[in-house]
Amino acid sequence: MMKFQSVERQSFFTRLDFRPKLLMVFVVSIIAFLWESPWMQFYLALIVIAACLLAGVRWSYIRTILVIMIPFYLILLLTHAFFNREQVMVLQGYQLAAQLSRIFTIPESWPLVGGGYATWDGLAYGLNVVFKTLTLTMIIPLAVFTTEVNNMIVGLVQAKVPYKIAFIFSSTLRFFPLLVEEFNAIMEAQRLRGLALEKMGVLKRVRTYAGVAVPLILGAMAKSQQLEVVLQAKAFSGSPDRTYLHESVLKSADYTLMVFFILFFILAVYLIVAYGIGTFGGPL
Amino acid sequence: MPDPITVFKDVSYQYPQSSDFALINVNLEVYEGEFLGLIGPTGAGKTTFCLAFNGIVPQFYGGRFFGSVTVAGLDTLDHPISEMARYVGMVFEDPETQLIATSVENEVAFALENLKIHREEIIERVSYALSAVRLAGYEKKHPHELSGGEKQRLAIAAAIAVKPSLLIFDEPTSQLDPAGAEEVFATAKALNRESGITIVMASHSAEEMATFADRVVVLSQGEVTALGTPEEIYSDIELLEQNSLRPPQVASTFYTLGKKEIAIPKVPVQMQDAIPLLVDLNQIRSGDDYAIETPPENKGKPLLSVKDLTHVYPDGTKALHEISLDIAKGEYVLIAGQNGAGKTTLVKHFLNLLQPTQGSVKLDGNNTKEMAVSELAHRIGYVAQNPDHQIFNATVGDEIRFALNNLGFDPEEAESRAMESLEAMGLGGVQDVHPLTLPKGDRARVVISAILVMKPDIIIFDEPTTGQDYLGAKQILEISRDLHQQGKTIIVITHHLYLMPDYADRVIVMGKGSILLDEDIRTAFHATDTLARTYLLAPQAVLLSQELQKINNEFPPLLTPEEIVDYFS
Numbered sequence: 001m002m003k004f005q006s007v008e009r010q011s012f013f014t015r016l017d018f019r020p021k022l023l024m025v026f027v028v029s030i031i032a033f034l035w036e037s038p039w040m041q042f043y044l045a046l047i048v049i050a051a052c053l054l055a056g057v058r059w060s061y062i063r064t065i066l067v068i069m070i071p072f073y074l075i076l077l078l079t080h081a082f083f084n085r086e087q088v089m090v091l092q093g094y095q096l097a098a099q100l101s102r103i104f105t106i107p108e109s110w111p112l113v114g115g116g117y118a119t120w121d122g123l124a125y126g127l128n129v130v131f132k133t134l135t136l137t138m139i140i141p142l143a144v145f146t147t148e149v150n151n152m153i154v155g156l157v158q159a160k161v162p163y164k165i166a167f168i169f170s171s172t173l174r175f176f177p178l179l180v181e182e183f184n185a186i187m188e189a190q191r192l193r194g195l196a197l198e199k200m201g202v203l204k205r206v207r208t209y210a211g212v213a214v215p216l217i218l219g220a221m222a223k224s225q226q227l228e229v230v231l232q233a234k235a236f237s238g239s240p241d242r243t244y245l246h247e248s249v250l251k252s253a254d255y256t257l258m259v260f261f262i263l264f265f266i267l268a269v270y271l272i273v274a275y276g277i278g279t280f281g282g283p284l
Numbered sequence: 285m286p287d288p289i290t291v292f293k294d295v296s297y298q299y300p301q302s303s304d305f306a307l308i309n310v311n312l313e314v315y316e317g318e319f320l321g322l323i324g325p326t327g328a329g330k331t332t333f334c335l336a337f338n339g340i341v342p343q344f345y346g347g348r349f350f351g352s353v354t355v356a357g358l359d360t361l362d363h364p365i366s367e368m369a370r371y372v373g374m375v376f377e378d379p380e381t382q383l384i385a386t387s388v389e390n391e392v393a394f395a396l397e398n399l400k401i402h403r404e405e406i407i408e409r410v411s412y413a414l415s416a417v418r419l420a421g422y423e424k425k426h427p428h429e430l431s432g433g434e435k436q437r438l439a440i441a442a443a444i445a446v447k448p449s450l451l452i453f454d455e456p457t458s459q460l461d462p463a464g465a466e467e468v469f470a471t472a473k474a475l476n477r478e479s480g481i482t483i484v485m486a487s488h489s490a491e492e493m494a495t496f497a498d499r500v501v502v503l504s505q506g507e508v509t510a511l512g513t514p515e516e517i518y519s520d521i522e523l524l525e526q527n528s529l530r531p532p533q534v535a536s537t538f539y540t541l542g543k544k545e546i547a548i549p550k551v552p553v554q555m556q557d558a559i560p561l562l563v564d565l566n567q568i569r570s571g572d573d574y575a576i577e578t579p580p581e582n583k584g585k586p587l588l589s590v591k592d593l594t595h596v597y598p599d600g601t602k603a604l605h606e607i608s609l610d611i612a613k614g615e616y617v618l619i620a621g622q623n624g625a626g627k628t629t630l631v632k633h634f635l636n637l638l639q640p641t642q643g644s645v646k647l648d649g650n651n652t653k654e655m656a657v658s659e660l661a662h663r664i665g666y667v668a669q670n671p672d673h674q675i676f677n678a679t680v681g682d683e684i685r686f687a688l689n690n691l692g693f694d695p696e697e698a699e700s701r702a703m704e705s706l707e708a709m710g711l712g713g714v715q716d717v718h719p720l721t722l723p724k725g726d727r728a729r730v731v732i733s734a735i736l737v738m739k740p741d742i743i744i745f746d747e748p749t750t751g752q753d754y755l756g757a758k759q760i761l762e763i764s765r766d767l768h769q770q771g772k773t774i775i776v777i778t779h780h781l782y783l784m785p786d787y788a789d790r791v792i793v794m795g796k797g798s799i800l801l802d803e804d805i806r807t808a809f810h811a812t813d814t815l816a817r818t819y820l821l822a823p824q825a826v827l828l829s830q831e832l833q834k835i836n837n838e839f840p841p842l843l844t845p846e847e848i849v850d851y852f853s
Contacts, residue, residue, distance in 0.1 A: 148386065148387065149385075149386040150385060150386060150387060150390045170386075171384065173386075174384060174385075174386060177428075178380065178381075182673065185668070185670075185673035185674075186673060186674075186676050188637065188668075189668065189673060189674040189676065190676065190686075191637075191657045191658060191661065192635065192637075192657065192661045192665075192666050192668075192674075192735075193661060193686050193687035193690060193734060193735070193738070194658045194661050194662060194687045194690035194691045194738065195658060195686075195690050196656060196658035196659075196690065197658075198656060198658075199656075199658075211676070212676065214676070214678070215675065215676040218720060219672065219673075222672075223381055226376075226378065226381045226382075227381055227384070228344070229335070229340055229344065229376075230374075230376060230381060230382045230384065231384070232338075232340050232344050232365045232366075232369075233338060233340065233365075233369060233372075233373075233374040233376075234369060234384075234394055234395040234398060234442070235365075235366040235367075235369035235370070235395050235398040235399050235446075236366070236394075236395075236398050237364075237366045237398065239398075241400065242397045242398050242400055243396075243397050243400050243401060243402060243403055243406065244397055244403065245389065245390060245393035245396075245397060245403065245406050245407070245410070246390075247403065
């Protein structure tokens with residue numbers, strides 16, 4: 001029986017309340033959106049990944065995310081290097097395309113793409129986007145994997161998220177692994193009836209995987225009805241008017257972190273507005 | 285007689301969009317402190333009956349409801365389910381879907397939180413409930429980390445934490461191995477006898493019901509057809525047979541002896557009541573001329589050959605340890621052992637679904653590690669435990685044709701083979717029906733049919749009787765016997781040993797990843813100490829035979845009630 005991905009060891013992050021972590025996700029996401037400097041974005045992504053590793057998020061998980069994202073990152077970098085000219089010109093106050101620093105130019109004689117050129121400016125902007133998405137993908141596991149699901153519910157409810165939504169969120173985390181198991185069981189059953197996945201092309205394979213959706217959804221619907229009966233028998237009505245075994249009490253570390261992120265946010269916005277730090281082509 | 289805590293008065297119920305009534309004119313009183321057993325074949329209405337106690341039927345499902353159910357004086361129609369949940373605790377069949385929290389203590393606390401119990405009291409009650417089911421110390425564990433029996437005990441703890449007036453169990457042991465089932469029965473018994481909690485339990489486990497229940501009610505097609513003490517119900521073999529129910533083997537043995545005009549003072553339903561009767565029984569015949577069948581010596585060239593097989597899962601769990609065995613063509617092999625003994629891990633190597641960490645598995649001399657799963661599936665049919673995980677087509681016909689299409693049969697031949705396979709399985713006429721709309725027993729037959737259409741030489745049935753009632757289990761095993769008689773090699777994994785003497789020749793008993801015993805079925809079933817090492821219990825007929833051996837040294841090692849009856853008649 002697999003379990004939802006969560007960190008195995010106790011750390012500073014696991015001891016924190018979910019609310020400062022929510023604030024952290026919020027602040028870091030906004031800043032990742034605001035900043036456009038590739039260097040600043042690089043440092044932010046680096047810090048978030050380092051924090052993930054410190055918190056016990058497995059390297060294999062981070063590596064999987066990177067492997068999945070690499071094709072998208074390559075496309076992003078190429079498109080920005082070759083085609084993002086107007087935006088980087090506006091951001092840097094350039095009047096002429098000639099002001100952009102070229103990496104190389106494709107010889108005119110080449111059909112279709114001849115005369116096209118890649119710029120360092122476009123590439124830098126592409127890097128900014130790459131690191132931005134990396135930060136956004138890694139900040140969520142940092143908050144979610146380091147929080148026990150029940151603490152997440154209590155934290156969400158205390159952060160004024162409606163109880164029903166918090167419950168749906170936690171049930172998804174609880175039952176997602178069951179769905180994965182069921183998917184594997186169906187795929188195994190198909191192979192046991194002569195389905196030769198190894199001899200299939202990518203398209204046919206994708207079609208086979210997609211075909212599993214129907215029995216999977218039917219199975220999930222049957223399970224969700226069972227779950228509803230179980231919930232009814234446990235006096236669940238979805239009402240927020242209930243008590244909690246675990247109280248979510250903010251400790252000094254939680255307050256410190258919240259103050260830190262609020263100050264960090266104010267400082268980041270101030271530096272952008274006053275000195276242009278964090279902007280594309282800005283001082284850093 | 286104590287006061288009734290629950291009264292069913294003229295209760296009839298019809299699910300929405302169903303033409304049949306699930307409950308018909310049920311009149312029943314459940315008394316405070318009693319253990320009421322509920323038995324009946326699949327589809328008799330047991331789950332509906334259980335769900336009527338807290339008003340889920342009809343409040344949640346809708347439909348047409350007649351009569352009344354009162355629990356602790358409250359009419360289930362007049363009070364919301366969330367209020368009835370204070371009085372009625374429920375434990376369901378599936379250990380996976382009924383646990384909703386991500387830690388043991390939160391699971392127990394969940395209903396209490398919903399009932400707005402104060403935090404301090406929740407803490408006290410969680411501690412009480414976990415101690416009552418012997419799970420104290422497990423508070424912070426994730427329910428996934430528990431065994432099947434522990435999960436069901438946790439579900440019981442969650443139910444009793446509410447301090448309900450009565451506790452309803454809907455087939456709580458059908459998905460557990462014998463060790464898990466025993467944990468659940470022992471916990472239910474302790475709660476009933478020591479804490480006086482009223483219990484209603486639906487179960488197919490005849491031997492346990494006969495031991496623990498104060499009264500047993502028989503439900504058939506929605507109607508109460510009998511109600512009495514376990515002695516009255518389980519000794520009435522004709523009643524049980526009419527309702528496709530299995531009697532405890534001691535009861536069927538003595539009942540049949542009585543039919544053969546052997547003087548039997550009464551039909552016992554528990555082992556302990558049968559033992560005193562054995563001395564008199566032994567006087568009837570010395571048995572010196574009784575010959576038992578010798579097991580067939582079928583050791584031809586091995587079809588499957590396992591050598592020094594070790595398997596270690598990625599998390600470091602050593603699931604198999606240097607297993608070596610040969611299975612010859614035409615054998616019928618039973619593999620038994622507690623959950624986690626390595627049975628499924630072993631057979632998955634036959635199909636290359638798992639690869640050996642060390643050692644090898646060969647099919648006809650070819651290493652299975654080097655063969656594709658799809659290629660092996662053509663030779664070895666594997667019927668996995670839950671039929672619903674093996675159904676993925678929109679019609680029964682498509683389900684059967686799936687394998688044939690993969691194997692490249694032309695449509696005409698595929699069609700004729702599919703029809704032949706469906707007819708052979710008694711499924712003619714349902715080829716256009718969605719398989720998931722069929723009853724459980726039929727769904728299992730669809731899966732078997734979809735495997736057999738590939739005409740494999742070896743067929744593996746992995747826990748085929750789990751979740752099936754007696755009739756459903758027997759039907760599947762009859763199919764396995766037919767296939768065996770056609771010359772197929774059959775491997776069955778089950779812990780329902782009492783079902784197997786009519787079918788299996790050879791038994792491999794596994795425990796903690798090793799083979800504890802590999803013998804003919806008679807020798808294996810009588811090795812009760814070895815069976816106990818992997819939490820298996822020999823059928824009552826074997827235990828009776830061993831009790832008779834204590835009285836008479838020369839008593840042969842018999843296996844079934846029929847053999848005991850033959851011996852004495």
